[in-house]
Amino acid sequence: MKLRAGSLAGTQAVGRAVADVLRPGDVVLLTGDLGAGKTALAQSIAAGLGVTEPVVSPTFTIVREYEGRIPLVHVDVYRLDHPNDAPDLALDELLDEGRVVLVEWGERISASLPADRLEVVLEAGPSDDARDLTVDPLGGTWVPRRAGLEAALRAAPDVGELP
Ligand SMILES: Nc1ncnc2c1ncn2[C@@H]1O[C@H](COP(=O)(O)OP(=O)(O)O)[C@@H](O)[C@H]1O
Numbered sequence: 825m826k827l828r829a830g831s832l833a834g835t836q837a838v839g840r841a842v843a844d845v846l847r848p849g850d851v852v853l854l855t856g857d858l859g860a861g862k863t864a865l866a867q868s869i870a871a872g873l874g875v876t877e878p879v880v881s882p883t884f885t886i887v888r889e890y891e892g893r894i895p896l897v898h899v900d901v902y903r904l905d906h907p908n909d910a911p912d913l914a915l916d917e918l919l920d921e922g923r924v925v926l927v928e929w930g931e932r933i934s935a936s937l938p939a940d941r942l943e944v945v946l947e948a949g950p951s952d953d954a955r956d957l958t959v960d961p962l963g964g965t966w967v968p969r970r971a972g973l974e975a976a977l978r979a980a981p982d983v984g985e986l987p
């Protein structure tokens with residue numbers, strides 16, 4: 825589904841709605857240009873998962889872990905030299921261990937990630953603080969959660985559905 829967040833608060837509401845349906849072992853791919861709001865969305869998903877430690881951009885460390893209601897791994901593969909290096913991140917093991925894995929620039933290592941995943945694409949919107957978000961729950965594990973997630977996203981403050 826396509827959404828327009830009118831403000832940072834709208835994007836944060838999207839993040840909380842996503843967090844509410846996440847389960848251990850889920851992977852979320854965040855795609856969008858620099859400044860699109862991937863880290864902002866990741867921070868709000870983390871908050872929704874009960875992470876209290878500040879979530880910072882993992883750009884220089886690539887992988888950071890946080891304790892929450894579900895343990896969270898925040899990955900930014902912007903500086904990964906080559907998609908072939910993705911297995912070195914051992915994301916499969918982290919997922920098997922029951923963490924949620926959020927990957928900024930996830931499309932770059934898409935082939936190394938499970939086919940079941942939530943994909944979110946962020947793009948600039950019609951004003952400085954607006955963002956268009958495309959949210960795609962993919963795979964069987966998302967089938968029972970899809971309708972609930974979409975209803976929560978439609979009801980999120982400062983978020984509207986786009987055709
Ligand atoms: N609607 C919005 N959604 C997300 N970020 C927004 C929004 N409006 C303004 N911003 C600002 O845009 C910037 C997004 O930066 P960041 O989340 O680090 O992007 P990325 O991780 O995609 O490079 C932040 O400074 C944030 O406060």
Ligand SMILES: [Mg+2]
Pocket residue numbers: 862863864881900928
């Ligand atoms: Mg970022």
